[in-house]
Amino acid sequence: MKLKLRIWRQAGPEAAGRMVEYDLDGVSEDMSFLEMLDLLNENLTNRNEEPVAFDHDCREGICGMCGVVINGVAHGAPEGVRTTTCQLHMRSFADGATIDIEPWRAGAFPVLKDLAVDRGAFDRIIQAGGFISSNTGSAPDAHSTPAPKREADLAFDNATCIGCGACVAACPNSSAMLFTAAKITHLAMLPQGQPERYARVKSMVAAHDEEGFGNCTNIGECAAVCPKGIPLESISQLNRDLIGSLFKADGK
Amino acid sequence: MTAPTTTPAAAVPATANQYWIDGADIADTKAPADVPIDKVWQSRQFQAKLVNPANRRKLSIIVVGTGLAGGAAAATLGEAGYNVLNFCYQDSPRRAHSIAAQGGINAAKNYRNDNDSTYRLFYDTVKGGDYRARETNVYRLAEVSANIIDQCVAQGVPFAREYGGLLDTRSFGGVQVQRTFYARGQTGQQLLIGVYQQLERQIAAGTVKMYARHEMVELIVVDGRARGIVTRNMVNGKVETWTADAVVLATGGYGNVFFLSTNAMGCNVTASWRAHRKGAYFGNPCYTQIHPTCIPVHGETQSKLTLMSESLRNDGRIWVPKKAEDCAKDPRQLAEEDRDYYLERIYPSFGNLVPRDIASRQAKNMCDEGRGVGPAVKEIDENGNERQVRRGVYLDFSDAINRLGQKAVEAKYGNLFDMYQQITGENPYEVPMRIYPAVHYTMGGLWVDYDLQSSITGLYVTGEANFSDHGANRLGASALMQGLADGYFVLPNTINDYLAGAPFDKLGEDHPAVVEARESAQARIDKLLSIQGTRSVDSFHKELGHIMWEYCGMERTEEGLTKAIGLIRALKEEYWSNVRVTGVNEDFNQALERAGRVADFFELGELMCIDALHRRESCGGHFRAESQTEEGEAMRHDDEFLYVGAWEWGGEGSKPVLHREPLNYKAIELKQRSYK
Numbered sequence: 001m002k003l004k005l006r007i008w009r010q011a012g013p014e015a016a017g018r019m020v021e022y023d024l025d026g027v028s029e030d031m032s033f034l035e036m037l038d039l040l041n042e043n044l045t046n047r048n049e050e051p052v053a054f055d056h057d058c059r060e061g062i063c064g065m066c067g068v069v070i071n072g073v074a075h076g077a078p079e080g081v082r083t084t085t086c087q088l089h090m091r092s093f094a095d096g097a098t099i100d101i102e103p104w105r106a107g108a109f110p111v112l113k114d115l116a117v118d119r120g121a122f123d124r125i126i127q128a129g130g131f132i133s134s135n136t137g138s139a140p141d142a143h144s145t146p147a148p149k150r151e152a153d154l155a156f157d158n159a160t161c162i163g164c165g166a167c168v169a170a171c172p173n174s175s176a177m178l179f180t181a182a183k184i185t186h187l188a189m190l191p192q193g194q195p196e197r198y199a200r201v202k203s204m205v206a207a208h209d210e211e212g213f214g215n216c217t218n219i220g221e222c223a224a225v226c227p228k229g230i231p232l233e234s235i236s237q238l239n240r241d242l243i244g245s246l247f248k249a250d251g252k
Numbered sequence: 253m254t255a256p257t258t259t260p261a262a263a264v265p266a267t268a269n270q271y272w273i274d275g276a277d278i279a280d281t282k283a284p285a286d287v288p289i290d291k292v293w294q295s296r297q298f299q300a301k302l303v304n305p306a307n308r309r310k311l312s313i314i315v316v317g318t319g320l321a322g323g324a325a326a327a328t329l330g331e332a333g334y335n336v337l338n339f340c341y342q343d344s345p346r347r348a349h350s351i352a353a354q355g356g357i358n359a360a361k362n363y364r365n366d367n368d369s370t371y372r373l374f375y376d377t378v379k380g381g382d383y384r385a386r387e388t389n390v391y392r393l394a395e396v397s398a399n400i401i402d403q404c405v406a407q408g409v410p411f412a413r414e415y416g417g418l419l420d421t422r423s424f425g426g427v428q429v430q431r432t433f434y435a436r437g438q439t440g441q442q443l444l445i446g447v448y449q450q451l452e453r454q455i456a457a458g459t460v461k462m463y464a465r466h467e468m469v470e471l472i473v474v475d476g477r478a479r480g481i482v483t484r485n486m487v488n489g490k491v492e493t494w495t496a497d498a499v500v501l502a503t504g505g506y507g508n509v510f511f512l513s514t515n516a517m518g519c520n521v522t523a524s525w526r527a528h529r530k531g532a533y534f535g536n537p538c539y540t541q542i543h544p545t546c547i548p549v550h551g552e553t554q555s556k557l558t559l560m561s562e563s564l565r566n567d568g569r570i571w572v573p574k575k576a577e578d579c580a581k582d583p584r585q586l587a588e589e590d591r592d593y594y595l596e597r598i599y600p601s602f603g604n605l606v607p608r609d610i611a612s613r614q615a616k617n618m619c620d621e622g623r624g625v626g627p628a629v630k631e632i633d634e635n636g637n638e639r640q641v642r643r644g645v646y647l648d649f650s651d652a653i654n655r656l657g658q659k660a661v662e663a664k665y666g667n668l669f670d671m672y673q674q675i676t677g678e679n680p681y682e683v684p685m686r687i688y689p690a691v692h693y694t695m696g697g698l699w700v701d702y703d704l705q706s707s708i709t710g711l712y713v714t715g716e717a718n719f720s721d722h723g724a725n726r727l728g729a730s731a732l733m734q735g736l737a738d739g740y741f742v743l744p745n746t747i748n749d750y751l752a753g754a755p756f757d758k759l760g761e762d763h764p765a766v767v768e769a770r771e772s773a774q775a776r777i778d779k780l781l782s783i784q785g786t787r788s789v790d791s792f793h794k795e796l797g798h799i800m801w802e803y804c805g806m807e808r809t810e811e812g813l814t815k816a817i818g819l820i821r822a823l824k825e826e827y828w829s830n831v832r833v834t835g836v837n838e839d840f841n842q843a844l845e846r847a848g849r850v851a852d853f854f855e856l857g858e859l860m861c862i863d864a865l866h867r868r869e870s871c872g873g874h875f876r877a878e879s880q881t882e883e884g885e886a887m888r889h890d891d892e893f894l895y896v897g898a899w900e901w902g903g904e905g906s907k908p909v910l911h912r913e914p915l916n917y918k919a920i921e922l923k924q925r926s927y928k
Contacts, residue, residue: 030550038555045788050834053842055343057516059556062441063347087674112487113840123344127456131449132408136328136740139406146417156410156435159442163346190408
């Protein structure tokens with residue numbers, strides 16, 4: 001396959017960026033999207049030009065480190081497919097295609113270089129309460145509290161979030177509500193998560209706003225690009241818990 | 253010494269001592285020797301010195317890595333009240349590669365009432381490791397395994413559950429009980445998120461300071477004690493020093509020395525290797541796990557291999573056509589009698605659930621015989637001739653789908669099937685999956701004693717980065733168990749014994765050892781950038797990987813290993829004169845990051861080959877063609893090799909020194925493994 005790539009190049013956080021065109025030949029349809037970028041970088045290195053910086057690590061769709069906007073779509077999955085950038089394969093593109101590649105764009109995710117952005121804001125939202133306070137060594141036997149399967153499965157569905165940030169990149173408001181809601185719902189559906197449930201939702205939503213993410217207006221672009229299929233209903237769960245928390249003294 | 257149960261090893265080759273020097277024997281001195289095995293840990297915990305809570309606030313600990321072993325240790329030490337500095341090369345601690353583990357985590361809970369026990373988990377693990385692990389460590393691992401499940405459930409890890417709300421378990425390779433707890437095919441992810449949440453809680457509490465996108469590039473040793481590290485800030489290139497009272501390395505395995513592996517792209521040996529060069533012994537570097545169920549290689553531009561969980565072997569049946577001429581046919585058209593379910597045939601009692609090393613080697617044997625399936629790929633044989641070989645075997649779910657229905661199979665393995673389809677473009681519900689072995693895990697690692705302390709005082713090593721618990725082969729679902737055991741329950745109870753002697757003198761930026769470490773790290777970076785040769789870092793890495801896979805992979809020989817050592821030395825020399833690293837240090841420079849890692853892989857690769865060369869026996873994942881039974885099974889030589897090979901860095905251009913730690917089996921009888 002032969003491709004025309006248009007890639008966002010930006011030397012650093014303060015530098016101005018621009019789209020740069022590259023022709024790339026010798027792409028096979030079995031390659032992953034990132035292997036296609038590897039090939040481009042190998043060619044650039046051989047021409048003594050600086051390779052394109054992009055984040056990636058596991059390349060199995062689970063670590064959440066990779067992610068770019070491809071032809072305007074976060075992770076670039078074709079209609080009806082859920083995938084991370086690393087699990088997108090070149091057989092999804094036509095020979096001779098032009099492909100636009102851009103970083104996640106959101107005020108709360110500043111660009112570090114080219115396609116790599118800083119997603120530290122996600123860690124800080126988790127720090128605000130996305131956990132269950134249980135010190136090592138203090139746990140009772142695992143079977144002491146049964147967890148109903150329906151709720152446990154729902155907790156699992158939400159716990160599959162990989163923190164890639166596609167939801168933010170896709171949202172016209174740059175909201176991270178889907179990310180926040182996935183953690184709220186994961187922990188709210190388990191018996192172990194109950195004691196901190198309402199305090200958690202208050203502090204996590206506050207941290208979300210503090211980081212500069214926008215508000216949710218129920219557009220649904222986030223759920224459409226989520227590689228793990230976190231549903232919009234999770235945001236409803238977050239809102240129900242948030243409203244519920246208003247009636248609890250000290251958020252308890 | 254046990255009586256030799258096997259034929260004697262081949263005569264000592266004349267060339268051997270060309271490659272290494274024999275040093276003095278070593279031993280673990282921390283595990284109490286005079287108590288029965290089930291009292292060793294309890295006894296050690298009681299003997300180990302304590303640090304009172306008020307004093308912990310005055311002490312600091314550096315933890316490198318945020319996977320199960322590192323993140324769990326950092327969080328737990330933070331809870332205990334120490335000042336923890338935690339580093340990782342990824343952009344967030346949640347990305348560590350523990351996240352990619354799929355199948356599950358073992359624990360001796362006996363919730364199934366199937367005769368499981370701490371002793372049985374211990375026994376299975378030692379046997380699975382082909383009797384090359386330290387007995388006391390493995391027993392402790394089995395002992396704390398049950399606490400791990402409790403801990404994870406309390407943190408909100410959503411394990412699979414039955415309708416009654418209790419935890420579900422399944423079987424894994426090398427065992428006959430159902431002791432593996434799981435969270436669909438994403439167990440590693442869920443356990444790591446549990447660790448990550450606990451870690452973030454400590455970061456918020458101020459006990460742990462997190463430094464993401466910081467790569468350790470040197471260890472600081474002062475008067476024989478590990479006292480700090482040098483890091484490179486991966487965003488702006490700043491080379492910085494950090495000092496503390498103790499250092500913990502939880503930096504994972506080194507499978508990427510093979511270039512293609514199931515490791516994440518960033519996994520590397522640099523932290524361990526820098527420590528090795530400063531005096532930490534490297535234990536059993538040649539013990540590599542080749543995982544039997546990975547998606548086969550598609551072509552020359554492939555960057556990594558993807559694992560299909562071992563749990564698939566619970567319901568999938570592995571086969572190849574009986575006749576080579578059937579290999580290109582549609583597998584669905586082949587009649588039952590034309591299929592060879594070779595694992596079920598050769599190992600009737602364990603069938604498709606034999607340990608990983610055996611399943612991998614048999615897949616290779618089938619393909620070498622010409623009965624592999626899938627597209628033929630170009631290979632160069634040892635004589636330099638090109639040949640076309642089909643490198644794949646079928647993993648077939650049609651029986652399971654007929655028995656359980658597609659819905660049930662989907663519920664158990666849905667995400668794995670989707671991943672397979674995404675990568676190969678084939679639907680595994682209709683066409684059998686094709687799989688082939690790939691490098692997955694390294695049992696070798698820095699040598700540690702029972703306290704997980706390396707041969708450098710004050711340097712502790714946890715998880716895959718140490719050598720301790722898996723012997724020559726790791727059983728499935730044991731890596732997650734070991735990472736969390738080390739991080740949550742072992743290290744936080746042993747490191748006190750050392751820290752009771754702290755705080756040590758504060759070290760200034762101008763201390764000679766600190767200056768030396770920073771300057772040598774900086775000089776290495778400058779050197780890599782100054783070469784300005786003609787070949788990319790990746791092209792060298794691929795060539796090194798090819799050498800390792802060919803000669804130090806699933807089958808190793810005296811001749812091949814000797815050849816590999818020569819090839820690696822030549823390639824390393826070319827690297828240091830002809831590599832091209834673009835850009836500058838003071839920037840986000842991924843080529844430079846890789847260049848430093850590959851430089852260390854050369855030295856590690858050479859040591860792996862020397863270790864494999866010296867161990868003239870087959871054991872677990874280490875298969876020496878010269879040492880096999882008539883049926884082609886691995887043959888150990890307990891009379892000569894019942895020890896851990898702990899290698900000491902001999903100096904630049906000098907031979908490494910081999911220290912042997914003899915293995916004593918008191919609680920377990922030494923046997924030749926059989927899964928028939």
